[in-house]
Amino acid sequence: MCEEEGLSFSVREYSFAGELEREEQKAELVVLIPEVLDCQYGMYVWPCAVVLAQYLWFHRRALPGKRILEIGAGVSLPGVVAAKCGAEVILSDSAELPQCLENCRRSCRMNSLPGVQVTGLTWGQVSPALLALPPVDVILASDVFFEPQDFEDVLSTVYYLMEKSPHTEFWTTYQVRSADWSIEALLYKWELKCLQVPLESFGANKEQLAGSSLPGRHTVEMMILMLARGKHCASPNIGKELIYK
Numbered sequence: 001m002c003e004e005e006g007l008s009f010s011v012r013e014y015s016f017a018g019e020l021e022r023e024e025q026k027a028e029l030v031v032l033i034p035e036v037l038d039c040q041y042g043m044y045v046w047p048c049a050v051v052l053a054q055y056l057w058f059h060r061r062a063l064p065g066k067r068i069l070e071i072g073a074g075v076s077l078p079g080v081v082a083a084k085c086g087a088e089v090i091l092s093d094s095a096e097l098p099q100c101l102e103n104c105r106r107s108c109r110m111n112s113l114p115g116v117q118v119t120g121l122t123w124g125q126v127s128p129a130l131l132a133l134p135p136v137d138v139i140l141a142s143d144v145f146f147e148p149q150d151f152e153d154v155l156s157t158v159y160y161l162m163e164k165s166p167h168t169e170f171w172t173t174y175q176v177r178s179a180d181w182s183i184e185a186l187l188y189k190w191e192l193k194c195l196q197v198p199l200e201s202f203g204a205n206k207e208q209l210a211g212s213s214l215p216g217r218h219t220v221e222m223m224i225l226m227l228a229r230g231k232h233c234a235s236p237n238i239g240k241e242l243i244y245k
């Protein structure tokens with residue numbers, strides 16, 4: 001247990017390792033994520049976050065030079081991994097949940113990432129903070145499709161950012177909680193297309209990832225959303241051939 005300004009939290013370590021064919025040295029990344037024991041959603045790492053972080057780690061060579069926004073970041077494991085791999089990262093969580101924004105900042109401090117900006121973005125709200133954002137290449141989100149009444153707010157925020165820069169892609173992992181939930185009609189309404197990314201294509205079809213047993217037996221899936229009419233270059237090397245396989 002650690003303490004900061006009277007708040008107790010525990011710190012979990014996530015370690016990513018892997019060799020690519022042409023890599024001479026074994027690549028390794030260890031990130032530290034502080035978690036607060038609290039019933040609020042954004043205070044600890046969710047299984048989807050480990051899967052999305054694994055996707056980023058697997059495609060780490062394509063990240064430098066990309067501007068990436070994470071929404072509903074909570075303790076921000078995917079955003080921290082992206083920043084550690086060289087992306088320019090902006091973390092966000094609900095503007096109405098200052099503790100979650102503080103979690104984003106704490107995760108940055110713990111991983112020596114002073115350059116990561118943290119901002120309050122509430123899904124579905126066209127706020128000054130949303131208007132002030134620069135164009136981004138990628139929007140990340142892990143486990144933001146957990147309340148059906150919020151699905152359209154998430155997608156409208158994503159759509160707003162894609163309108164600003166039509167090449168933007170939305171990389172998201174979600175937990176299958178109910179067979180009745182679907183975003184299909186919303187994708188049609190917001191003119192978005194969806195590519196499902198198989199977990200095995202980025203080494204995430206395991207119960208244990210990054211030294212964590214969090215994915216466990218949860219059914220986590222990954223998809224990439226983009227404007228149906230857009231031109232996509234955020235991830236020239238990322239995923240395309242894997243996605244279509």
Ligand SMILES: C[S@@+](CC[C@H](N)C(=O)[O-])C[C@H]1O[C@@H](n2cnc3c(N)ncnc32)[C@H](O)[C@@H]1O
Binds near residue numbers: 043077143
């Ligand atoms: C299930 S948690 C996932 C947290 C983190 N992405 C992860 O996977 O570990 C959902 C996150 O969405 C944030 N959130 C909930 N409602 C929101 C809203 N209306 N606007 C923005 N963020 C919201 C919560 O604060 C929380 O951080």
